[in-house]
Amino acid sequence: xxxxxxxxxxxxxxxxxxxxxxxxxxxxxxxxxxxxxxxxxxxxxxxxxxxxxxxxxxxxxxxxxxxxxxxxxxxxxxxxxxxxxxxxxxxxxxxxxxxxxxxxxxxxxxxxxxxxxxxxxxxxxxxxxxxxxxxxxxxxxxxxxxxxxxxxxxxxxxxxxxxxxxxxxxxxxxxxxxxxxxxxxxxxxxxxxxxxxxxxxxxxxxxxxxxxxxxxxxxxxxxxxxxxxxxxxxxxxxxxxxxxxxxxxxxxxxxxxxxxxxxxxxxxxxxxxxxxxxxxxxxxxxxxxx
Numbered sequence: 644x645x646x647x648x649x650x651x652x653x654x655x656x657x658x659x660x661x662x663x664x665x666x667x668x669x670x671x672x673x674x675x676x677x678x679x680x681x682x683x684x685x686x687x688x689x690x691x692x693x694x695x696x697x698x699x700x701x702x703x704x705x706x707x708x709x710x711x712x713x714x715x716x717x718x719x720x721x722x723x724x725x726x727x728x729x730x731x732x733x734x735x736x737x738x739x740x741x742x743x744x745x746x747x748x749x750x751x752x753x754x755x756x757x758x759x760x761x762x763x764x765x766x767x768x769x770x771x772x773x774x775x776x777x778x779x780x781x782x783x784x785x786x787x788x789x790x791x792x793x794x795x796x797x798x799x800x801x802x803x804x805x806x807x808x809x810x811x812x813x814x815x816x817x818x819x820x821x822x823x824x825x826x827x828x829x830x831x832x833x834x835x836x837x838x839x840x841x842x843x844x845x846x847x848x849x850x851x852x853x854x855x856x857x858x859x860x861x862x863x864x865x866x867x868x869x870x871x872x873x874x875x876x877x878x879x880x881x882x883x884x885x886x887x888x889x890x891x892x893x894x895x896x897x898x899x900x901x902x903x904x905x906x907x908x909x910x911x912x913x914x915x916x917x918x919x920x921x922x923x924x925x926x927x928x929x930x931x932x933x
Contacts, residue, residue, distance in 0.1 A: 777921050782832040783809065789923040790839065790857070794847045808854055809835075812861060815878045822871050826864075833913065835864045836920045837906060842895050855884025859891045867903060 777785075786809075787802025794800060809827065816822045838860040847853045862879040880888055905912050 777829060777917075779827055779829055779832065781924070782829055782836075782920060783827070785920050785922075785924040786832060786836055786839070789836070789920070790843065790853070792923075793843060793845060794853055795845065796848055797850055797853065800850060800853070804850070805857065808857060809861065812858065812878050816865075816874065819875075821874055822869065824870060826869055829917075830913075831864060831868050833917050833920055834868050834903070834906060835860055837902060837916055838863060838895060838899060841899055842891065849883075851881065851883040855881050855888070856891060859884065859888055860895065863892060863895055 783806045784802060787805040790805050791797075791800050791802050813826050817825060839857065842860050843853065843856050847856070858879045858881065862874070862876070865874045865879075884891075902912075906916065907913075
């Protein structure tokens, strides 16, 4: 009751500071607790959102391969059954029409006319193949013999002279480089024979005239059947035939152009000319080897 209580300033100040420090510590603890709680809640939310997104991106499991193969076999079986149920239309086959023997009708220019079938004597079997063989020397000899009999007015003409004219021209062209290989072959000799049949007549009265006409035929044969693009004119021209060389050439081309084409295009015509040349050989003379 009568006791005096006193508080020193130092102790009051310390208590006040202690009180403020305790209050600040409490605030700090609360802020730390709130911050840690916020961090933990945010992390849980982020993990949950990531799980939801990954669940949305994952594709559903595909069907197993066995189940897919079973579905394919079922589809194929249903397709085959549908095709078997469809009615199959017959394939149209053209039926050849055989005309009757007496009453075959056809329309010509708007009129109905009757055509009678003519008996045919042509055999359905293939024609018999004919093989003709002859060497180049033999055909040259046949050509010389033919010209000797054709130009009967030339008593001193020999078949070897004609062959010599032919070989000299061919050798000259080879030596001068106008051709790489020789021209004288069986086919080319047949071609020359075709030209000589029309160009050389029985009215030939001199050997020079015969040589000029024969070498004109050779020039056309080389130009038509030769392996080169062009040939020089000089080896084929002689002085006695110089003025009429081109006239004779144009006349032969005008008259035998179709036969020259036919000889290369038609094997039957070539065989006929080949056989005709081979038959011109004189049996009393021996063959001339190449």
